[in-house]
Amino acid sequence: MQKAMGLLLGVMAVTWLSACAPEVGSDAWCQQMKQKSAGDWTANEATDYAKHCVFKSDDNK
Known part of the structure; x- marks a missing residue:
């Protein structure tokens, strides 16, 4: 039990x-990734x- x-x-x-x-692709996610070291991605x-x-399109808004 x-x-x-x-x-x-x-x-x-x-x-x-x-x-x-x-959520991946949201503005909050983009900001979080900018703050994270690119070596840790x-x-x-x-x-x-x-x-x-980086390459935002109208489909990804």
């Missing part, structure tokens, strides 16, 4: 923490940053 409760609390914590992150983050923050 304790293992199940611990697992449930763990899942809830991860869900809660991930809900705090801004993942390949996906760099691609998304270029797509959504």
Whole structure:
């Protein structure tokens, strides 16, 4: 029973923490990425940053 409760609390914590992150491509996300060292970006983050923050198009607003 304790293992199940611990697992449930763990899942809830991860869900809660991930809900705090801004949506990829939003202005808040672009600002967050500008503040993060470019050396710490993942390949996906760099691609998304270029797509959504540098080369904005009307489709990505």
